[in-house]
Amino acid sequence: MKDRIIRLRLLDLRRSIFKCWYIRPSFYVFLLLTFYALFLSKVPVWAHTPLDVNTNEQGENSTGLHAIWHDKGGESDIYSARQAHELGEFRILETAGSTGLSAGVFWSHFTLRNRDSHPLTLNIEYVDHQLVGLQAFSRKAGSGDLFREVSNLSIYEPFTRRQVAHNRFVFPVTIAPEATQELMVRFDSGELGVVFPSLRIWSPQALQQNSKGETSLIAFLFGGYFLMAVFALVGAIAIKEKILYIYSFYCASKILVWGTVLGYTHQYLMTGSFHWGYGSLSGAVAIMAGLVFARTFLETRQYTPKLDFLLQLMLLNGAFLIGCVFLELKALSQISMIIALLCYPLVVPIAMIRWRQGENAAGVFALGWATLVLGLLVQAMRDLGYVVHNPVNYYWPPVASFVEMLAIMAAIGLMVQRLRLQKDRAEKKYLQQLEVSKIDLEELVQSRTRELEAAKARAELEARTDPLTGIHNRRSFFEESNLLLKLAQRKQIPLGILMLDIDRFKSINDCHGHLIGDQALCATARVIAQHVREVDVFGRIGGEEFALLVSADGPGTLAVAKRIHEDIAKIMIKSALGPVQFTASIGVAQLQGERDVLELLQHADSALYRAKRTGRNRVLEYAVAEG
Template sequence: MDNLEAGTQLTGLQAIWHDPEGEATLEQAWQANQQGKFKPLDTAGSTGLQPGSFWSYFILRNTTSEQLRLHLEYVDHQLISLQAFDRPLQAVGFQQIADLFLGNPFSERPVSHNRFVVEVELAPAESREVLVRYNSDRQGYVYPSMRIWTPAALQASLTVETGMMAFLFGGFFLMSIFALVAGLATNEKTFYAYSVYSLSKITVWGVIMGYAHQYVITENFHWSYMSISGAVTIFCALFFARLFLQSQQFIPKLDKLLILMMANAVFLFITALFKLTPLTVMSMTFALFMYPIMVVVGFARWRQGSKEAAVFILAWGLLIFGLVTQVLRDVGVVAPSFVNYYWPPLASFTEMLTIMAAMGIKVHMLRVQKEHAEKKYLRKLEESKEELRDLVEERTHELKQAKLQAEMEARTDYLTGIDNRRSFINKAEMRLSLALRREQPLSMLMMDLDRFKAINDSYGHDIGDQVLKAFSEVVKNTIRSSDIFGRMGGEEFALLFDESAEGSVEMAERLRQEVERITVSTPKGDLQFTTSIGVAHLGTVGTLESMLKQADIALYSAKENGRNQVVSQT
């Protein structure tokens, strides 16, 4: 060892053996080594997604004259168990120096670190052979390599890493609080979704990077927690994105892809919960493969005019770049390093900051739209005042006309257009009172169309209606405008007018003669009809009821005496 104890040198990549079944013992692994089955890794540092276990063999040499204690740190967090064995060079028999398992209590780790660390002691000028078994629980990604540290250098590096992650977690937490406050202030669901999404980021990176096991779930930790927290974060991300981009409303076809991705997140959660390793790995791979679709969705919204979608594209692009870096690292295209190890959480943090900026833009645009809408509303309100005033005046006029029309219809006979019975009686009562006070003459005529039923039966009711209208028109044209004329019901009519007994008989006779001359055209030929009239005259005292009764008696006499005549009741 020269000056290579600061984590800059990796071990074991030149001699790697794959045990597909994951059942090989130490003796079988050493036998494979002796048979030349340990080969250099043909990737940049990862075995890729393969089942079983991997073994690495390397030699540590202490070139100094002092006792040397080293910490060998596994380069990644995605490992279920690690066993290490060593012996002095060319000695007989290996001894186990580490048996690390993700499910063991964190307190049992010989070195308190969020990743697996193996401690090795080297005497002055001593060389030791080391065999390390890496296990990913049947199927997963393995980085069969260790970083070499002195204890002090590893502790210093851990302090820096922990501080950086604490900064990122604090940033996520603050963004979550800010979004929650904004949600409470605006009642906008997008802020609430963003707040939950930010908290899920703390959870997923805390679990994946090993801090949850170190500080929270120190007992009975399981690899499935990584996938479960990842599933929750993916679901929250997609839920937020759908709200933020309004994909369901504006791009429904692409929105179906987002729903598919959300369904896969639920599937990932279930498979991880039940510890179905192959299905979990497949689902997670599918989720990462589908992530770039979010950029396509954002681009579609940006093309539709959503300015904040452009910032969303940038944010999601940063995240995808980080995830792509992780994928390239996992499949062995890129060699593992601190930069690409921490790039995914850093990219995730940058994504959240950028989305926060996008949400700020969105809020600003909503405020501008609100102010514009308020100004437009005020202008419209001013314009509407005049329109409303005109509308009210017009409506008031219409209501007055409707009222007059209703009042007229209430006192008018619908067929003939003259006063109906109720209106006739009301007017007649007032005229009678006036005549009594002034001691003026007042006469009443009761008129009935002769054989009207026979007309209806022979010619039909339509002709009967024409007869009633023609009769009413003739009477109206004969009497004075001050006379009160009304239809009492059916073919019976009444006339009240200022006239003496003698004059009233003359008026009745004139009306009878005018009616005789009426001709109504029918399909059966011209129709003529007559009327019988009863006359009553007001004395010094009297009532409307008595006048109507007297006139009705006179009318009855006229009909009994042969019809088409005038009879006066004096």
């Protein structure tokens, strides 16, 4: 039964992948080119004898691998190299074209012969991009003359200083008619790196044409990356999907890393200065972006937590690589980059596990990631000297990276399609439930509406009511009072205000506790409420301060204040220390053309302050002289 389920899943995966018209041909072309890059590409022949050259050189002739000397210390100059050559220390490079990851510098010796009767100018091209510096020396073969420097190229120099404008190192050589030119070339990969001592020979016109073709390929790839990044970003903004934002950044990082690695960043952007760490830095950004995308897309944190921890360690290594670049630790950055590339394939089995868990889009993702891994494998085998360097496997990693992004886009499409189907099924089920339980739902809505209305009414009441005493709070008092004041001004109705403060309220709290203090406030509010009519406004505006706005003239307002004053003095509250009694001070003011309640209340407050200052436990009216 288990085998049958696995076979069905494989069948579903195959149908999901190959029903996309743009993946099937890409997949077949990918397999064909990989097979060619690994097994069918021809190993060039590097002759030890002088190589005959002419004006029609198309880059098919390569030289430089027959006589190689490795200076592990990296301090040798042309004199040391010439001495090593005379001592027979130059050897044939035994690999398919690479020195492998080695420290120090490498020297190459070769000769070029011009059989024509006119001078011949050629461009000698270093075949790869992983080189810090190249120094070339030349002399007429058999003359015994000293070698003279014909080129000194470095990535640290401005691009404008290059003798030939090309993303890789290229230097010109001029050979006299019917003469043989002897050359010594120094390859410097820095503290630790890979060198391809092979050099291709071009006529200037042929190199220019080839460069246009390569630039067109890179422009196509970068244009595809750019379009995918833009489309994903637009989609992310439209549907607010996090995975599309990450995919857009991942696409953009591809442009950054391959543009830097292949030398186009130095050629077109950072022409004035460059640094060895730019390649490692851009690589770290692309690797970390890919890992963040993989974690998000595969949902490893939720479904494969143990493997997600491994991805987190890989992200940590990416951060370490960035730190090594900023600290100028080139050897450590190289090691960190190797670890990152070795761990990168681990994403494929993680994706396959998610596919076995039922996520079909993870299978397409695994195919895309495996494409990139295979491209990086081709590059690693070429760097280690197991596969010969040629244009196909040179550009195969960025092409494989492009195919990976296409496959991931298809996987995102499958994921979005699955989510849409799930949404459609959920909506259909929901509609069915609505039809079945329409009456119950309407009753529930009505019940909930009543509850919300009741809750709203309670909330409005609580917002306008003092929670302790149950009367108007400060905000509610001012709102109601201003309405009453405007009505009184419009209809010429007399209006008075009382501001009341419990005397020595703090001592009640200190001696008897806050519970007794709260009871005193509530009792005061109840006493005052007994004198409040429907046309009056009563509220608590401070800690122990109350305000009462009454529709009465001066004597009537003063009479209300005195009755309240007398009733408050009669209040008695039981406590553990015995009965508690207290008094109140009241300030009274009458409406005399004030613009709002606050101004009127300030007059009452002035009278209250005078009552407090003159001994408390009294009722005083506001005198105009106080203003």
